[in-house]
Amino acid sequence: MGDAVIEAAALTKTFTRAGGVLRRRARTAVTAVDAVSFTVRRGEFVGYLGPNGAGKSTTIKMLTGILAASSGSLTVCGLDPSRRRTALARRIGVVFGQRTTLWWDLPLRDSLTLVRRLYRVEAAAHRTRLAELTALLELEPFLATPVRQLSLGQRMRGDLAAALLHDPELLVLDEPTIGLDVVSKATVREFLARINAERGTTILLTTHDLGDIERLCRRVMIIDHGRLAYDGGLGELRRTVGADRVLVVELDRPAPPIALDGIEAERADGPRQWLRLPPAANAAAVIAALAARYDVRDIALRETGIEDVLASLYRGDRAYGRPAPGGQRSSAE
Amino acid sequence: MADPAGAARMYALLAWTWIRAAAQYPVSLAMLTAGTAVVTGLDVAAIALMFTRAPRIAGFDVAEALFLYGTATLSFGIADLVLGSTERLGEHVRRGTLDAMLVRPVSPLIQVATEEYSPRRVGKLVPAVTVLALALPRLDTTWTPGRVAMVPAMVAAGAFIFGGLWVLAGAVQFVLLESRGATKALTYGGGFLTQYPMSMFARDLVRGVTFVVPLAFVNWQPALYVLDRPDPLGLPGAARFASPAVAALVCAVAAVAWRAGLRHYRSTGS
Ligand SMILES: Nc1ncnc2c1ncn2[C@@H]1O[C@H](COP(=O)(O)OP(=O)(O)OP(=O)(O)O)[C@@H](O)[C@H]1O
Ligand SMILES: [Mg+2]
Numbered sequence: 257m258g259d260a261v262i263e264a265a266a267l268t269k270t271f272t273r274a275g276g277v278l279r280r281r282a283r284t285a286v287t288a289v290d291a292v293s294f295t296v297r298r299g300e301f302v303g304y305l306g307p308n309g310a311g312k313s314t315t316i317k318m319l320t321g322i323l324a325a326s327s328g329s330l331t332v333c334g335l336d337p338s339r340r341r342t343a344l345a346r347r348i349g350v351v352f353g354q355r356t357t358l359w360w361d362l363p364l365r366d367s368l369t370l371v372r373r374l375y376r377v378e379a380a381a382h383r384t385r386l387a388e389l390t391a392l393l394e395l396e397p398f399l400a401t402p403v404r405q406l407s408l409g410q411r412m413r414g415d416l417a418a419a420l421l422h423d424p425e426l427l428v429l430d431e432p433t434i435g436l437d438v439v440s441k442a443t444v445r446e447f448l449a450r451i452n453a454e455r456g457t458t459i460l461l462t463t464h465d466l467g468d469i470e471r472l473c474r475r476v477m478i479i480d481h482g483r484l485a486y487d488g489g490l491g492e493l494r495r496t497v498g499a500d501r502v503l504v505v506e507l508d509r510p511a512p513p514i515a516l517d518g519i520e521a522e523r524a525d526g527p528r529q530w531l532r533l534p535p536a537a538n539a540a541a542v543i544a545a546l547a548a549r550y551d552v553r554d555i556a557l558r559e560t561g562i563e564d565v566l567a568s569l570y571r572g573d574r575a576y577g578r579p580a581p582g583g584q585r586s587s588a589e
Numbered sequence: 590m591a592d593p594a595g596a597a598r599m600y601a602l603l604a605w606t607w608i609r610a611a612a613q614y615p616v617s618l619a620m621l622t623a624g625t626a627v628v629t630g631l632d633v634a635a636i637a638l639m640f641t642r643a644p645r646i647a648g649f650d651v652a653e654a655l656f657l658y659g660t661a662t663l664s665f666g667i668a669d670l671v672l673g674s675t676e677r678l679g680e681h682v683r684r685g686t687l688d689a690m691l692v693r694p695v696s697p698l699i700q701v702a703t704e705e706y707s708p709r710r711v712g713k714l715v716p717a718v719t720v721l722a723l724a725l726p727r728l729d730t731t732w733t734p735g736r737v738a739m740v741p742a743m744v745a746a747g748a749f750i751f752g753g754l755w756v757l758a759g760a761v762q763f764v765l766l767e768s769r770g771a772t773k774a775l776t777y778g779g780g781f782l783t784q785y786p787m788s789m790f791a792r793d794l795v796r797g798v799t800f801v802v803p804l805a806f807v808n809w810q811p812a813l814y815v816l817d818r819p820d821p822l823g824l825p826g827a828a829r830f831a832s833p834a835v836a837a838l839v840c841a842v843a844a845v846a847w848r849a850g851l852r853h854y855r856s857t858g859s
Binding site for chain 2 (some may be wrong): 271313320321322323324338341342343344346348350352355356357359361364366370373374375402475
């Protein structure tokens with residue numbers, strides 16, 4: 257497996273919450289990451305999702321060597337992160353949406369120059385790279401501004417530039433679009449998609465933003481209560497959790513619930529009724545049958561959005577189904 | 590640190606960056622510098638006064654006592670100059686801001702130590718140097734080459750011992766978040782203790798700072814050699830030359846503790 261950038265096997269992190277030095281018995285253990293195993297290959301773009309407190313940030317801190325794992329094995333760029341943290345730092349870029357890694361009092365340009373020297377990037381390579389990043393992230397207007405005075409969106413773009421100046425193999429981002437407006441989000445997404453496609457930079461990102469997921473992540477991993485609950489394509493996720501299609505039927509007048517070849521209306525509101533289609537159902541045939549038997553004024557077919565899928569998964573309304581290798585379920589289409 | 594030259598370069602680079610950042614606020618820089626100059630001037634005046642008034646302390650005459658004071662403050666000042674801001678480590682640990690330092694390819698020790706580095710820190714060395722300059726020519730001792738060489742050696746060894754203690758104090762803060770007061774007692778308390786002839790203190794305390802926290806090796810033991818005095822504790826003569834070895838030991842212990850501390854760093858939940 258020469259092209260694995262991240263290899264995690266039974267990766268576990270347990271935090272003990274001490275009740276104070278003298279109250280040893282009050283200790284409790286929280287397993288933030290529980291035997292998580294996955295592999296990320298070169299060039300992949302992976303979304304690492306999960307509800308609040310699921311263990312995403314904790315995983316990222318282990319990947320970057322900030323936290324030592326409690327057990328399990330972890331290799332990032334061929335290195336053990338907690339033992340070879342400094343060596344690893346030269347090969348990866350890290351961005352925390354919540355917290356800057358730039359120097360608060362330095363103008364952005366000086367921060368970036370300092371990054372160059374810390375990472376020992378050659379001056380010529382740095383110039384080209386900086387020009388490129390400045391253009392892509394539109395940094396020019398605030399290069400001379402101290403980081404402390406930057407707006408959140410500007411700072412985020414500065415952080416991204418700083419994380420990529422040394423041309424890392426792997427970019428790890430913890431909620432990079434948190435708090436950004438739609439335009440800044442679009443800039444950041446566009447940028448991430450580009451460096452992944454053009455430079456082949458492997459990217460792992462956590463986010464609660466559905467736009468990020470739909471726009472960027474071909475593969476998603478969902479962690480819940482510290483356990484890896486799903487790992488696969490975004491499309492398969494929709495299918496495996498039975499991301500249903502719903503027909504919204506508008507009748508001429510209020511009527512008793514529709515019943516049609518085993519499909520029943522699950523909700524009615526005046527003349528409007530909602531029919532949930534089984535995965536195997538042929539929507540066209542159902543619509544034709546409906547039109548033949550009822551006075552239908554209008555029909556709309558709605559796919560369940562990724563938002564609904566995640567919400568019901570996080571709430572525990574539905575079980576995560578792991579996509580079988582090779583995607584057996586595609587025959588159901 | 591595997592590569593001392595590289596570490597020193599990074600230290601210089603970061604310190605220089607902070608100095609330039611401070612230069613963005615010229616007014617506050619000027620005021621702080623003026624403040625330091627005033628405090629330093631008062632220190633030097635107080636010392637000059639001591640030379641005229643101070644009685645013998647615990648069997649040591651004024652020049653000898655001030656030699657001890659000068660070597661201790663100089664060693665402490667050098668360690669403070671280089672590593673003093675590591676006492677903020679606890680703050681970074683508590684707030685989780687250490688995370689950002691840990692993803693950079695430079696030791697977080699260097700990053701914390703250089704934080705808000707200011708050339709004013711050098712000002713703290715002025716009183717120490719003044720005292721030594723005044724005390725050395727007044728010492729009533731035979732200046733053999735060994736004794737002459739011992740003076741810079743003991744200052745350097747003392748600086749390493751204090752430096753090791755700073756790092757050790759930092760390492761403790763990884764685990765005990767509220768230990769800033771306790772660790773301050775160790776570093777600043779140690780700085781205070783070594784300013785006086787050890788024969789002033791109770792024997793148990795002197796034993797403690799000889800064998801537990803080896804502060805007696807900062808300047809007391811080598812000074813006994815420079816001043817040609819008997820040891821009140823009756824330690825063998827070799828103890829007077831042990832400071833470099835003790836310094837190496839303290840630094841080794843500090844390095845191990847630092848690594849262990851980093852391993853126990855748990856970041857914050859958000
Ligand atoms: N430093 C810490 N000490 C103790 N417990 C922690 C620490 N960091 C995280 N935890 C706990 O570990 C669990 C996972 O936290 P983590 O920050 O990884 O969640 P997350 O998936 O990033 O959540 P969010 O989406 O809210 O950022 C939580 O129960 C949290 O309380
Ligand atoms: Mg998080």
